[in-house]
Amino acid sequence: xxxxxxxxxxxxxxxxxxxxxxxxxxxxxxxxxxxxxxxxxxxxxxxxxxxxxxxxxxxxxxxxxxxxxxxxxxxxxxxxxxxxxxxxxxxxxxxxxxxxxxxxxxxxxxxxxxxxxxxxxxxxxxxxxxxxxxxxxxxxxxxxxxxxxxxxxxxxxxxxxxxxxxxxxxxxxxxxxxxxxxxxxxxxxxxxxxxxxxxxxxxxxxxxxxxxxxxxxxxxxxxxxxxxxxxxxxxxxxxxxxxxxxxxxxxxxxxxxxxxxxxxxxxxxxxxxxxxxxxxxxxxxxxxxxxxxxxxxxxxxxxxxxxxxxxxxxxxxxxxxxxxxxxxxxxxxxxxxxxxxxxxxxxxxxxxxxxxxxxxxxxxxxxxxxxxxxxxxxxxxxxxxxxxxxxxxxxxxxxxxxxxxxxxxxxxxxxxxxxxxxxxxxxxxxxxxxxxxxxxxxxxxxxxxxxxxxxxxxxxxxxxxxxxxxxxxxxxxxxxxxxxxxxxxxxxxxxxxxxxxxxxxxxxxxxxxxxxxxxxxxxxxxxxxxxxxxxxxxxxxxxxxxxxxxxxxxxxxxxxxxxxxx
Numbered sequence: 255x256x257x258x259x260x261x262x263x264x265x266x267x268x269x270x271x272x273x274x275x276x277x278x279x280x281x282x283x284x285x286x287x288x289x290x291x292x293x294x295x296x297x298x299x300x301x302x303x304x305x306x307x308x309x310x311x312x313x314x315x316x317x318x319x320x321x322x323x324x325x326x327x328x329x330x331x332x333x334x335x336x337x338x339x340x341x342x343x344x345x346x347x348x349x350x351x352x353x354x355x356x357x358x359x360x361x362x363x364x365x366x367x368x369x370x371x372x373x374x375x376x377x378x379x380x381x382x383x384x385x386x387x388x389x390x391x392x393x394x395x396x397x398x399x400x401x402x403x404x405x406x407x408x409x410x411x412x413x414x415x416x417x418x419x420x421x422x423x424x425x426x427x428x429x430x431x432x433x434x435x436x437x438x439x440x441x442x443x444x445x446x447x448x449x450x451x452x453x454x455x456x457x458x459x460x461x462x463x464x465x466x467x468x469x470x471x472x473x474x475x476x477x478x479x480x481x482x483x484x485x486x487x488x489x490x491x492x493x494x495x496x497x498x499x500x501x502x503x504x505x506x507x508x509x510x511x512x513x514x515x516x517x518x519x520x521x522x523x524x525x526x527x528x529x530x531x532x533x534x535x536x537x538x539x540x541x542x543x544x545x546x547x548x549x550x551x552x553x554x555x556x557x558x559x560x561x562x563x564x565x566x567x568x569x570x571x572x573x574x575x576x577x578x579x580x581x582x583x584x585x586x587x588x589x590x591x592x593x594x595x596x597x598x599x600x601x602x603x604x605x606x607x608x609x610x611x612x613x614x615x616x617x618x619x620x621x622x623x624x625x626x627x628x629x630x631x632x633x634x635x636x637x638x639x640x641x642x643x644x645x646x647x648x649x650x651x652x653x654x655x656x657x658x659x660x661x662x663x664x665x666x667x668x669x670x671x672x673x674x675x676x677x678x679x680x681x682x683x684x685x686x687x688x689x690x691x692x693x694x695x696x697x698x699x700x701x702x703x704x705x706x707x708x709x710x711x712x713x714x715x716x717x718x719x720x721x722x723x724x725x726x727x728x729x730x731x732x733x734x735x736x737x738x739x740x741x742x743x744x745x746x747x748x749x750x751x752x753x754x755x756x757x758x759x760x761x762x763x764x765x766x767x768x769x770x771x772x773x774x775x776x777x778x779x780x781x782x783x784x785x786x787x788x789x790x791x792x793x794x795x796x797x798x799x800x801x802x803x804x805x806x807x808x809x810x811x812x813x814x815x816x817x818x819x820x
Contacts, residue, residue, distance in 0.1 A: 280676065283668050283723055284667060286666060286721075287328065288717065288718040289343060293720065296328065298647065299317055301634050301645040302357050311334075313332055314331075314336075314643045314668065315365055316632075318666050324346070325351040326345050327354050330342075330719070336670065342716055344380070347711045347713055352369045355368045355369060355370050357402070360381070360413065361434075363384055364384070364389060365383075365384065367382060375396060375397075377399040379394065379415065379417070386716060388714060391712060393709060394417070395708055397704060400459045402461070403463055414492070416429060416431050416470060420455075421443035427458040430704065439493075442494045442703065443703075458472045459474045460473050460474070464523065465518060468492070482503070482504075486501050486513060487502070500551040509534055510532070511543075512530060513528055515573065517576055527546050540569045540572075542572050542586065543558040544603075556691075557687045559685060569588060569589045574630070577635065586630055599616050599617070601615060602642075603675070604673070609687070611685040613675060615680045616682070617630075623648070625649070628647060639670075642671050643669070648664070672747070678724075678725045744811070748819055754791065755790060755793050759789075761809070766783065766784075768782065769803060769804070770803070772803075774800060784806070800816055803815045
């Protein structure tokens with residue numbers, strides 16, 4: 255392994271775009287990197303947040319790859335405001351593409367990053383310290399990774415890295431296990447058999463360890479010879495031994511289910527929430543859906559969700575799900591052909607733990623960088639700052655010059671949002687849901703061992719980061735960014751524990767200022783004289799929903815912000 259360091263001094267125009275925030279507020283930022291005077295853009299596939307004990311507490315770390323051919327990988331360590339601390343380009347020394355797939359945090363805040371080589375159908379796994387030092391790497395032949403987790407389960411096994419995806423030769427759901435030191439533990443392909451029909455292929459999309467650290471749960475999708483799809487869920491022991499496997503579908507061939515992501519429900523042992531794509535032959539297009547299963551894999555509820563207005567999309571693609579203490583958040587993208595110049599839009603869907611819909615959010619903006627095509631691929635809840643961090647790619651429709659407006663106006667994209675998915679320039683709209691009733695089938699299986707590990711050909715190089723704030727009024731870039739930085743002196747949020755809308759002014763006022771709380775009809779509900787520091791509006795008597803805070807702060811600025819009360 256060769257670790258090279260490159261230094262690059264960014265041009266003044268890019269320095270003007272640097273996004274500097276004073277606190278861990280929700281953000282939407284565009285990122286790229288520069289190496290040898292060439293700018294690189296691409297897509298993030300997954301993100302994980304460092305712990306409160308890390309050198310940079312709560313730092314999001316994203317894994318991605320460029321869209322050029324051959325693709326190169328990227329690992330980005332950020333501040334909690336989305337500003338990159340360091341970026342590392344990942345290159346295959348054989349000249350093949352490096353496609354990012356998944357990342358997780360080891361118990362000591364090391365990073366486990368996973369990449370896929372489509373040329374020879376192999377997965378590369380790297381253990382990297384938060385300081386950018388490669389600790390070990392290995393290659394898993396014949397395996398296409400989709401998700402990874404890492405934990406210390408104690409006893410003989412100790413720290414283990416588990417991966418799920420597809421065994422390419424068998425076309426089956428696969429689980430690989432590696433020790434914390436990089437040694438092989440097991441690799442299994444699970445040949446699932448449904449009594450209703452034969453599966454032609456199957457893939458695991460997500461893997462989770464239960465709270466007691468005694469078993470694994472994998473969710474994925476199986477495809478029949480006639481093209482019908484259904485969701486599959488496996489429960490295994492830590493050593494890969496199958497405990498049970500179930501399929502969720504429709505023997506009549508009318509309803510289709512894709513299992514895409516899962517997360518454990520807090521405080522319930524072996525209950526898991528699963529992010530699902532659902533479609534019906536009459537409607538044809540996928541809808542965002544979710545399911546909660548009990549310890550035996552039986553559905554407690556399953557619902558599909560649609561929206562109106564901005565969210566009247568043609569097809570929803572679900573990519574990730576996460577949970578805070580009492581809410582679920584699903585993210586992905588949906589087709590939006592009804593919007594001029596826009597092909598795909600990123601969305602998130604906030605749910606209660608009983609499946610009740612709370613809010614649909616979209617992250618297109620008509621501000622500094624109007625959206626052309628964007629979507630989320632991965633997400634992780636950050637308890638250090640109490641935000642969800644979502645990552646993917648963003649393309650602006652405004653092509654006027656160098657990055658991020660240039661001939662390839664694509665960016666690595668990172669968004670931090672609150673528990674309802676609200677970010678700096680997100681929008682929300684109507685939400686409807688319907689109950690679903692899949693048929694649950696018990697699956698049998700035939701386990702096949704996967705090939706042994708091999709030497710990984712990946713190398714790492716530090717590169718120069720570029721970053722710009724996504725939001726702002728459409729105007730000259732420098733003026734918009736200076737205004738965006740200035741408004742960070744005003745922080746507005748909802749404190750659920752005390753049912754208060756919290757206002758915080760960083761900086762000195764040059765005169766008398768005011769804060770006004772308004773409903774969406776423009777009626778003034780309350781007013782405060784502004785001072786430096788923290789102030790609050792009482793919200794105990796307010797109905798759940800969106801409110802507006804209008805402020806005038808002499809010497810610091812004026813404006814209107816949205817705030818959600820729940």
